[in-house]
Amino acid sequence: MRTTKLPKWLLLLAAALAFPAEAQPLKIGAPQPMTGPDAPFGDKFKKAYALAVEEINGAGGVNGRMLEVVIEDHQAKNALAATIAEKLITQEKVLVLTGGRASGQAMEIASVAQRLKTPYLVDHPSADMITTKGFEWVFRNNPTGSIYPSAFNSFISEYPSAMPRSAAVVYDNTLFGKTIAASAMKFLKSKNVPIVGDEAYPVNTLDFKGIMTKVKGTNPDYLLLVAVATTDAILLTRHAKEMGIAPRAFVGFGGGFGVADYASQLGPLAQNVFSSAAWSGNPNDPRTKAFYDKFHARYGIWPHEHEVEGYAAIYIIADAMKRAKLTGNLDADRDAIRKALAATDMTTVFGKVKFGNWTGPTGDPFTNQNIYSPEHSVLAQWRDGQLLNVWPKAFAETSVVFPEPGFKQ
Amino acid sequence: MSRTAAIGWAAGVAALAVLPFAVRNVFLLHVVILVFMWTVLGAAWNVLGGFAGQVSFGHAALFGIGAYTTIILFLKAGVAPWWGILAGGVAAAVGSVPVGLICFRLRGPYFSLATLAVAELAKLVALNWEWLTNGPVGFLITTLPPLSLFGHPVDWEAKAPFYALAALLMLVALGSTAWLSRSRLGAFLVAIREDEDAAEAVGIDTVRAKVLTLALSGFLAGLGGGFYAFYFRYVDPDAVLNIGLSMEMVFIAMVGGLGTVAGPFIGAVFLTTIGEAVREHFQVGHLIFYGLFMMIVIRFLPEGIWGRARLAWARGRTGARRHGAA
Amino acid sequence: METLVQSLVSGLLTGSLYAMIGIGLTVVFGVMRIINLAHGEMVMLGMFAAYFSQKLWGIDPFVSVLAWAPLMFLFGMLLYRTLLRKVVPGGELNTLLYTAGLSLLVANLALFAWTGDYRTINLPYGLTPMRPFGIAVPAALAIGFALAVAITGALWAFLNRTDMGRAIRATSQNREAAVLMGVDVERVAVVTFGLGTALAGAAGVLLAPSLYLYPTVGELLVVKSFVIVVLGGLGSVPGAIAGGLLLGVVESLGAVYVSATYKDGLGYVIFLLVLLYRPAGLFGVGKS
DSSP states (O other), X not given: OOOOOOOHHHHHHHHHHHOGGGGOOEEEEEEEOOSSTTHHHHHHHHHHHHHHHHHHHHXXXXXXXXXXXXXXXXXXXXXXXXXXXXXXXXXXXXXXXEOOOSHHHHHHHHHHHHHTTOOEEESSOOOGGGGSSOOTTEEEOSOOTTTTTHHHHHHHHHSTTOSOSSEEEEEESSHHHHHHHHHHHHHHHHTTOOXXXXXXXXXXXXXXXXXXXXXXXXXXXXXXXXOSSHHHHHHHHHHHHHTTOOOSEEEEESGGGTSHHHHXXXXXXXXXXXXXXXXXXXXXXXXXXXXXXXXXXXXXXXXXXXXXXXXXXXXXXXXXXXXXXXXXXXXXXXHHXXXXXXXXXXXOSSOEEOEEOOBOTTSOBOSSEETTHHHHOEEEEEETTEEEEEESGGGOSSOOOOSOTTOOO | OOHHHHHHHHHHHHHHHHHHHHOOOXXXXXXXXXXXXXXXXXXHHHIIIIISOOOOSOHHHHHHHHHHHHHHXXXXXXXXXXXXXXXXXXXXXXXXXXXXXXXXXXXHHHHHHHHHHHHHHHHHHHHHOXXXXXXXXXXXXXXXXXXXXXXXXXXXXXXXXXHHHHHHHHHHHHHHHHHHHHSHHHHHHHHXXXXXXXXXXXXXXXXXXXXXXXXXXXXXXXXXXXXXXXXHOEEOHHHHXXXXXXXXXXXXXXXXXTTOSSHHHHHHHHHHHHXXXXXXXXXXXXXXXXXXXXXXXXXXXXXXXXXXXXXXXXXXXXXXXXXXXX | OHHHHHHHHHHHHHHHHHHHHHHXXXXXXXXXXXXXXXXXXXXXXXXXXXXXXXHHHOOOHHHHHHHHHHHHHHHHHHHIIIIITTTGGGOHHHHHHHHHHXXXXXXXXXXXXXXXXXXXXXXXXXXXXXXXXXXOBOHHHHHHHHHHHHHHHHHHHHHHXXXXXXXXXXXXXXXXXXXXXXXXXXXXXXXXXXXXXXXXXXXXXXXGGGSOBOTTHHHHHHHHHHHHHHHHOTTOHHHHHHHHHHHHHHHHHIIIIIOTTTHHHHHHHHHHHHHHHOTTOTTSOOOO
């Protein structure tokens, strides 16, 4: 048989023609609040996504193709979030959606994603409703609001004499606040803890002194505070302490209690306040530590919940894309990625990820909710301006300070 | 109706019918639907603010009543959304009557402040009366009822049915405004707007006129709210009852042209295009431009874009000045 | 009993600062019949002024207020001269809408310039409250209260003892008569607007250490200030003081004895009732 030697350029041309998709980036759409009062959060996600994409692309991309995150501004408005999700799906032709930030916007994005058959990986929004509607195109990595208090629940159950003798709960009148408060109170009631205070306040209340005066009158053993907004978290704590409330423990639920601003603005008033959040980082894990240091080196700020969630989301998506067979047909690819997401079984900086259908603390069935979510809930405590994990013991960085020093029996 | 107006209407309806076939881009159709929805809302405000001269800062409350009525009727009573939207309009109109009876005792800026308070109270109710509104959790429509028109099942994932509905609502809104401008009630409103005391002196029942107008305004706003619930499928207090919505309605009506029929449409087009453009290309909030344009319009273009255009055209045509009342 | 007293004290302290915001608004209305929806933004600017002067130059807000108040006065005059003067003749409603636009503009420019990050001013002596008779009195609020009283006193003296002050009161009572008496009402208008802005800005500076700062805080404050001004009677300075204190106490007691959820609603309901049945204010001294 005679073999013909083909000129090199012909071979290269053939190669280029045979793999035209090589230049096509893999697009991920991310609606985030980039302007307006929620903008600081959108910025966190932007930084996190950028770092993840840089790392993945630097290591050769996903099966040779580069990732690209397209962020669009929804200004914390539900209708805009829906508009943008549609735009990302139909105009930008993204393969996957992530982001959303606040639950109201996430609900719209989930609704659009489900209808337009595009996978949506929820990274931060916490309303249980997003994954209890049976949407097979929507996946969530982070814990829901009702799961948030898990670590706190286990702490009071397992730590010696930590079970509250009474509890006052002050929470904001939002989806977030109500869900968490309801979940926490449900657990406390199941342990026969009297709820001596149940105060819902409107978001961005200027003055909590009135509420705190009332709460002081009930002399609670534990004071549980829920705040979606950082400002509320700060003022709640400040006014509670100003009014002289002195429980055995202050416990904060919500992003506002876990951000650096909280400690920097409150100074010594933040000392020993517990913060129950979706993640404070498992410091015993070398990957987490590496991420922490790299993020700090790159951006000059320490990452918390939001940054980690965004970073992990990109990695989860990349993992799914790697396993999915992408043919270039948009609809088929989106479905392939959906199937790949459903088969996810990996560990990210955020924690272990596997999506499943199970029943949550509210009694509603979850679809595609991370089955490890209850483990992701962590109880941390502020010490000298640093937020350190204290419970569960496996993730603890330091020992618990409890009860509050100076607590009078 | 004058010949020009008739031609205008015919051309408009023809354009509406052709558009969805000419525009294939799904996202662009979505923007067009938004423009239609905002036109309805702007027209709603215009009826009260432009024709009757009563500046309300609380129209979001009427929008919210429409949205909640539609979605609650569908999710709790299985009432199909297209009837629900109508019910939303009626509910908002009915709800506006006690508000009007209370607030219309006040004049000018006092009225405006009162509407502000009423709207904020409405939001508080929506947030806290969970038995009715589900509180901050809100309502989500996951599946829409099947419907067949002319033997074809309607595809709710396509834009066409919503486009048709939005266009219909817009025609209703603009049509009502046109009717109002030519009716006796409309004439009363002009009188009230110019000098309420004189109108009273002439024997016009100003309270009745204002309440009827508010009811119409509420009806239209409620229709808009019902459409929002149907199209966006998720209603929570912050999305449908916030003061930003009220201000946007004012803005559309003012920039388009108070007291004109086409004004709200022009205003809606303007607002939506500027909003999208700014959002995309500038990392600046579009609200800066809303505020700026509001100020510019009041200072230099109090008749609004359309109002000024009509004045210029009228002046060009006949060489005489005409009052831009209807 | 302690709860009641604590509630009253907190309410009065906060109310005094609300009152200052209200005085600025009412004075402007009394003289010029302008309902300035951008008033809340003036307070916001004052808050940020206090924040930056503390952050960048280390000046305590209670000291910097002495500089910021006159600056805000000049700023207000400038604002009136350049932006408002031509619009005012267009009528009350036009001006209302115009100031609504201005409010949107200023708040969003601030949002753009300073981002939505929440900031607080931390005063080292403000951390632990004073506890006279076991009632918690936050230091920053107490000092703010004292200064607010001082500034109001100075305003009182100005309005009653100086020529310009009398001119302002005259124009407020009866504009035509004032013109006939030879008062330069245009000049009075400019000065009054400056005054209103200065009071708002000063209130912002004094409030900043007790609250937190974000560019859209004006939205919340402006509604409160309208409630105050209507309660006390539009145009009446003593009315605004009483209204501010009253609102502070009502909100405080409301949060404790009624419910935190509805405490804002309480304010709105009272507002509507007063508008309907006592439009001249609770003390009947307001103008329609």
